[in-house]
Amino acid sequence: MSRRMTRASLKAELRKNEDALSSPSVPAEPPPTASGLAGPAPLRLPDQTAWEQWLQRSHGESPGVWLQIAKKKAERPTVTYDEALDVALCFGWIDGQRKTSDAQHFIQRFTPRRRNSMWSRRNVGKVAALTAAGRMTPAGQAEVDAAGADGRWDRAYSSPSAMEVPADFEDALRGNAEAKRFFDALGRTQRYVFLWRIETTRRPETRKRKIGEFVDLLSQRKLLQ
Known part of the structure; x- marks a missing residue:
């Protein structure tokens, strides 16, 4: 009886393994990184050019990325927040949440702009300067055109420091x-x-x-x- 039970258990285990191999795998939840974030570690890029090159390769496929950005007195500089935002706008991306990282860095989220998302007046002004400098890519210009077509461009909102009581x-x-x-x-x-x-x-x-x-x-x- 014990021998038959062992064989039955073995067959069941083999069938389970075969089912697992033939079925689409479900990715496990990625473990948290040293920064406390799930998924890939934040990107640390030395300058604006490196960020631009990354977006040229990945802006159409990536769902977003965390950038590790050096503070002003950090020993090793990185692309700055303002530089990173300019490049992101050129590719139709936008900045998001910011989190602390360590004594010399913070991490900043950048993602593709969501459909129908509102524009800030600050970024409208930035795009005007980027357009005049010839830096906008087709992907970035497409987001601007879409906002102009549905009225979001004209409804751009003020930043907290500039917004007045209507x-x-x-x-x-x-x-x-x-x-x-x-x-x-x-x-x-x-x-x-x-x-x-x-x-x-x-x-x-x-x-x-x-x-x-x-x-x-x-x-x-x-x-x-």
Whole structure:
């Protein structure tokens, strides 16, 4: 009985191995790197040219990459953030999340621009300069053309440091003293969440409704989630 059970177990194991070989393999979750990120280690590139060469090869296939960028007083320099962003825009990519790395570096995420993603006024200005310098690639220009065609280019939003309270929102706040006091006491980042939502709203009726909702929320001393 024990001998038959052993043979049966062996046959079952062989069948399982055959099924595994004949079935498409599912990649395992990549282990975290030393930076604490899953997947490939961040790229460390010495200069703008190296980043441009990498994107020339990979911009159409890669889902995104983390760049390790040296701080100003680092012993070994790398491509800078501003240089990396310029090149990314040329290829239709955009910057994303930033994380700490070590005493001399931070890591910055760069990915292909998502469909229908909004543009910042800062990047609109950068693209104008890159276009004048003849640096835009067909991939980058395609993203600009798409934004121009659907109106996103004209609706580009301001950065937190430059965004002002629009007149219609200011008027609504003046009509509710509690909401205005609470909003005026918020930090720049907390204020920006409200202002960005208003500035990037396309339809006038939706904008008016949102402003009313935001004033009501602020009057209750609540923030947007």
